[in-house]
Amino acid sequence: MSKAGAVSSLTLVRQLWEYAGLPTRVLENTIRQGGLELVHDPSVYGQAVRSSFQITAVAQACTATIALAAQYYKRLIQARTKLGGEEEDVVLGPVSVDARHAVAEWKGWTRIYLDRGATGVGVGEMIRDSIASDSDEAKQVLGMDAHAVADWDSLAGLYRTRPAEAREVAGIVRIHTNFPHHKLGILQLLGLVPNSKHWTDQDIHEVFAQFQHSHLQERLDGWDAFEFERRAHERGLCVTAYRTLSEWEQSPMGEAVRRWIGENGGSPFRMSRLTASTSHTPRAHTATERLRVIDMSRVIAGPYSTRTLAAHGAEVMLISSAALPNLPLRELDTARGKRTAYAHLERGEKLPRKMRRLVEGADVVSQAYRPGGLVERGLGPGEVQALRPGVVYAELCAFGFTGPWAATRAYDSLTQTACGMNHLEGRSYCEHTGQHEVEPKALPVQALDYAAGSLLCLATLAAKCRGILEQMPATSGGEGDQQKGWHVQVSLASTAEWIKSLGQVHGEAAWETPPHHVLPVDADQLAAMASSYRVRGLKSHAQDYERQDVFVLAIRHAAVSAPDSGAEDEDDLRWSVPAHLGVDTLRWN
Structure with missing residues (x-):
């Protein structure tokens, strides 16, 4: 029996295939012949992550549809080369995507493993012996700047602003400071750092270390949320005000986005x-x-x-x-x-x-x-x-x-806050828990x-x-x-x-039944989703040879199988990661 309100991943696959303008008969032939397997479809098994939005179905459907399109492209190339035309009854597959794996991939999880020379080490053992990617040890091994930001900078996040009149929600802004030039710009806008400072100054991290969340909050207490957003955008900084869905839909930005989608037939x-x-x-x-x-x-x-x-x-x-x-x-x-x-x-x-x-x-x-x-x-x-x-x-x-924010810089978290998603998510959670005040709630991935x-x-x-x-x-x-x-x-x-x-799922189906963690708690389940990627282009401390003993552990793409030990040389790059940007020559192989 389908969970109330849960969207079927197969429904979304059909929708995306249609939006992409690809032949319906190819997809339906594939489905009919069993070429597509959607493991743990949320319409049957429920959400794989705690959220009121249909994130599980979106992740699984996107991953599966891409895999089918990639196969179809290769099939068309082969047909044009060998037959001079498309095959009559194309059946793609097999494509198998587990919803839980697809959502886990969206967490962006990584760990670092140092090969000690042991033979036959599996991914599970690598995970147990790995170190955190953002640890000092990992940064030293990888030759990274000690100040490299992991997921979130210490000053990024939500801040209260001056109480808003005649608004359903409190005055709140979300600030993104992961890049140093954006971080410096926020501090300068708030009058905490002189405008003469530049993000490339040698002492810039010493300057940043002087400030905590409370210092910014003290300054923002006197700002109106929308005014701070406007002033930040004028400087090319990354800030959005916390909006309800109706506020977003009535704004020139929201109207422009919906008009653009309407011109695409809803795509x-x-x-x-x-x-x-x-x-x-x-x-x-x-x-x-x-x-x-x-x-x-x-x-x-x-x-x-x-x-x-x-x-x-x-x-x-x-x-x-x-x-x-x-x-x-x-x-x-x-x-x-x-x-x-x-x-x-x-x-x-x-x-x-x-x-x-x-x-x-x-x-x-x-x-x-x-x-x-x-x-x-x-x-x-x-x-x-x-x-x-x-x-x-x-x-x-x-x-x-199109619209007044077409050139505005922003990221996922800022967009969630601006377009009403944080309010909708927070309201769903508030109604389930019985809290009195709706707080902005970010999506779990x-x-x-x-x-x-x-x-x-x-x-x-x-x-x-x-x-x-x-x-x-x-x-x-x-x-x-x-x-x-x-x-x-x-x-x-x-x-x-x-x-x-796509609508929302509420109550226990959103906030109780799904797993509490995005990544599997069970070590074997996590290992089944992960693969190791050799770090290439990493010089030894002596700079006379390239190290071969450092690996990144990450969630493998959910539509791709783990590599065989005898993988072809041309595919080795798929199971590697550059140590840093710029390690290769600017030309095709």
Whole structure:
């Protein structure tokens, strides 16, 4: 019997497949022939995590639909190569996704294991002998800055502001300070640090160490929540005011996001065409099973999208700049299976030759900088399409591509707070526990990040599939234009609207029956979900050789099996993680 209010993961798989514009008969053939197995579907077994939102079904459905789309892309490549057209009755699979594994992956859990030379050590033993990724010992082994932030900076979080009149909720803001330039900006806005300080100053961490949550709270007591949000946005800082659902829906930002989704037929992502350029003769490019993906994203959502592509066999090149702050502890999880190189891109200047060649050889360019940020550096969708006709340009941002917050910087936690999700979650919990005052309650995992990254990944694969289908006589007469590219767009806010539209689960089904912990408490269950990833590019202290004895333990992608001991050399990269950004050369293998 279905749990009251719980959405079926299979229903969401069908919905996402339709949003992606992929052939219905392929999915239904696969389901009918038993090619899709959804283990612990929440509509039967209940939620795998404590929340009023349908996070379990979203995680399982996103993971399964991506796996099917990845298989379909490879099948289409094979059909075009061998048969000259699509197979009549395509059946994909087998694809098996456990809901509990899918949710656990969204926790972003990692540990560090140091190989002591023992043979036959299993993942369970590695976990028992591992050390915390954010421990001083791990940072020293990995050569990380001692100040590297783990999940949350000490000053990040919720703060009370001046009491709000005629509002249903108290005045509260959420602040994100994981990056040093954002942290410094908040301290300067509150008048705690002189404007002359810069985040690259040698003593900046000594400056940061002077302040605790209470120092910021004392200053924010005199601010109006919306005024502080506005002033922070003017400075490019990461702050949102705590809103109810009705406040969000009545705001210009909320209206813009919902209008954008409505134009997509209800889909949280958009897939549009990029017109071919005739300005120059492009290099010849033949689609292969292994996609080449340029990843220009940071934090979680964008990197998770490309990490998922890597898990399904793509060659992913993660590009960053040595001049940008980064989150090395987070990258232990999100950079798995990728190569990584630095590139220096100046505003208003031509692309460096190596970067240009990389783009010309890419199938996908995936980026998650603020809208327009890469256009200034010659890497907007039009510029990339001109260099590589037929490319998929995948783009992710926080609050959407229209409206007054289109260029506003934000992250998962800030989006939850702004769009009413923290209030809805808190109200559901309050009603169950009998508390008098509704407190903002965050989701148990950063579901907007992981779901948005999943949607970006799915739409990217769907664009590749649809591009091939257009060339096949059996589907479109073979009249598709190979020079046309695709522009894929998704935002954290559009993802939030989709998740909210699925409804909520309340009472015991949300707050009592599901496991208390996102990760399995049982060691064997955790080991079954985890894999080891060799850290590559890590120099010994003597700097004369690369260490081979350091591994990251992490939750394996829920649609991918654990590696065999005799894995092919070309797949070794999938089971490794770069020690830091920039360890590789800026070119394709």
